[in-house]
Amino acid sequence: MPSPRRLLALAALLVSTAAIIPPGHQGPLNQPPPAVTAPTTDNDAIAQTATQVNQKTAPPVDTPPNAVIPPVSVTAIDGTVTNTTVSDVAPNSNSKRRRRRFGKRQSGFEKIFDGLAADQHDASIEGTAYLTYTVVSNATYNVQDCLDWCTTIQGCEQTSADNRLTLKAADGESTASLTPDTPDGYELVFGPTDGANNAPGYMGFSFIDQYDVDACAQLCNGRGADPNGGGCAYFNIWRAVVNGVPTTYTCSMYYLVADESTAVNYGQGDLVVTLSRGYARKSALIDGGFEGYTACDTFCLTASYANWIGTSPSGGDTDASIIYFPAYAHTGNVSALLGAAFGDDADAGTLTPAQPLQTDSGANYVVQCFMASAFSGPQIEATAKVDILWNGVRVGGTSGYTEYTFVQASVVGTGSDKLSFVGGAAPAWTFIDDCKVYKA
Numbered sequence: 001m002p003s004p005r006r007l008l009a010l011a012a013l014l015v016s017t018a019a020i021i022p023p024g025h026q027g028p029l030n031q032p033p034p035a036v037t038a039p040t041t042d043n044d045a046i047a048q049t050a051t052q053v054n055q056k057t058a059p060p061v062d063t064p065p066n067a068v069i070p071p072v073s074v075t076a077i078d079g080t081v082t083n084t085t086v087s088d089v090a091p092n093s094n095s096k097r098r099r100r101r102f103g104k105r106q107s108g109f110e111k112i113f114d115g116l117a118a119d120q121h122d123a124s125i126e127g128t129a130y131l132t133y134t135v136v137s138n139a140t141y142n143v144q145d146c147l148d149w150c151t152t153i154q155g156c157e158q159t160s161a162d163n164r165l166t167l168k169a170a171d172g173e174s175t176a177s178l179t180p181d182t183p184d185g186y187e188l189v190f191g192p193t194d195g196a197n198n199a200p201g202y203m204g205f206s207f208i209d210q211y212d213v214d215a216c217a218q219l220c221n222g223r224g225a226d227p228n229g230g231g232c233a234y235f236n237i238w239r240a241v242v243n244g245v246p247t248t249y250t251c252s253m254y255y256l257v258a259d260e261s262t263a264v265n266y267g268q269g270d271l272v273v274t275l276s277r278g279y280a281r282k283s284a285l286i287d288g289g290f291e292g293y294t295a296c297d298t299f300c301l302t303a304s305y306a307n308w309i310g311t312s313p314s315g316g317d318t319d320a321s322i323i324y325f326p327a328y329a330h331t332g333n334v335s336a337l338l339g340a341a342f343g344d345d346a347d348a349g350t351l352t353p354a355q356p357l358q359t360d361s362g363a364n365y366v367v368q369c370f371m372a373s374a375f376s377g378p379q380i381e382a383t384a385k386v387d388i389l390w391n392g393v394r395v396g397g398t399s400g401y402t403e404y405t406f407v408q409a410s411v412v413g414t415g416s417d418k419l420s421f422v423g424g425a426a427p428a429w430t431f432i433d434d435c436k437v438y439k440a
């Protein structure tokens with residue numbers, strides 16, 4: 001015989017359950033989620049830090065020629081000056097580094113300044129983004145050999161006026177900008193322009209010592225998730241020119257994808273923004289925010305639509321659904337629900353994309369979502385549980401009472417992959433929203 005206290009608790013549970021209007025009937029949330037404003041770019045911190053870093057280098061006197069180009073350095077993180085490498089900052093990112101030599105490419109150099117006459121004291125450059133040096137035949141003043149060699153060095157001709165060549169005497173030559181290769185897992189959104197993004201969803205910035213979009217991509221992939229906004233979804237790389245001198249390269253990171261319309265920070269004080277490009281991280285998951293479900297404009301739900309399929313076990317009713325109702329969504333208007341939408345049974349539903357995910361076989365990916373098991377309050381939702389399955393194998397999930405929380409799981413692509421979310425047991429419902437499947 002249960003103790004009177006336990007009976008009382010059971011009775012309270014029954015009463016509270018009975019009072020709950022299910023999500024399928026547009027029931028109210030146990031507690032409205034706190035309003036969160038997405039932070040925008042902290043331009044002051046970036047400009048301030050740019051005055052503190054010193055990235056000017058030249059070959060040390062005892063370095064042999066043709067030395068391997070050192071890895072990209074991270075010289076500042078979120079306003080703190082550092083001296084570290086990208087792989088130290090983002091150890092789990094497997095974005096491929098394309099630091100290989102090219103065959104001879106089309107070169108297009110312009111002369112930036114002349115050397116002095118032979119009898120006058122001259123000087124070589126100490127500048128930002130020094131890569132390496134070589135020696136050429138001293139039979140003539142051998143500019144062409146220098147240019148030919150430069151075109152074989154990745155990065156040597158990517159940006160203009162960075163003076164990456166150390167010539168025998170101090171003539172400077174540089175190239176017009178070439179478009180860098182888009183990093184693996186990303187797409188170019190805009191650029192190059194002279195405006196940096198001033199956009200919402202800002203996560204922070206790093207300075208690097210070369211204009212290297214792959215390094216920014218690695219930093220974005222390795223950036224810890226924002227608890228309200230999720231993983232890094234976009235970066236903006238640009239070159240800071242201070243008093244006319246290229247000084248550093250900024251990677252600003254965002255959990256919201258920005259575009260050229262907010263690339264309106266042209267600089268401040270002595271700092272001028274140049275070579276600004278935006279790159280968005282590609283998600284292998286189509287419509288992971290469920291916003292493609294637009295069957296109404298206030299409240300409606302469905303078990304399936306073009307992009308997602310919800311299924312119930314036999315005898316179950318609407319155990320997985322997609323609900324258009326902004327109050328339930330993490331962002332936008334729509335979210336998915338696991339657990340019988342109308343409270344008719346306590347079966348677990350299954351939600352899966354309509355198409356298998358197209359991935360690169362063998363590549364690492366990360367599944368990211370926001371999940372909330374809070375609808376019925378802490379007591380009832382204590383048993384809530386959702387599993388993330390990748391080709392039928394559990395790779396992660398959520399359990400217990402929680403407001404919208406960032407959840408992620410690491411997976412490996414096979415080329416065509418089936419993602420599914422399984423769980424919910426009404427009245428311990430779980431909402432899912434803003435899912436992404438990014439290359440790690």
Ligand SMILES: *[C@@H]1O[C@H](CO)[C@@H](O)[C@H](O)[C@H]1NC(C)=O
Binds near residue numbers: 083084
């Ligand atoms: C950064 O660290 C490396 C390795 O520890 C060192 O060789 C280099 O001098 C440092 N650079 C600066 C600017 O402190």
Ligand SMILES: *[C@@H]1O[C@H](CO)[C@@H](O)[C@H](O)[C@H]1NC(C)=O
Binds near residue numbers: 138139140
């Ligand atoms: C080139 O270098 C060699 C070896 O150091 C030296 O003997 C020769 O005089 C140099 N030629 C010129 C034109 O400077």
Ligand SMILES: *[C@@H]1O[C@H](CO)[C@@H](O)[C@H](O)[C@H]1NC(C)=O
Binds near residue numbers: 297
């Ligand atoms: C949500 O609905 C509103 C009103 O219909 C619409 O303006 C808005 O674009 C929708 N949001 C998304 C993310 O689709």
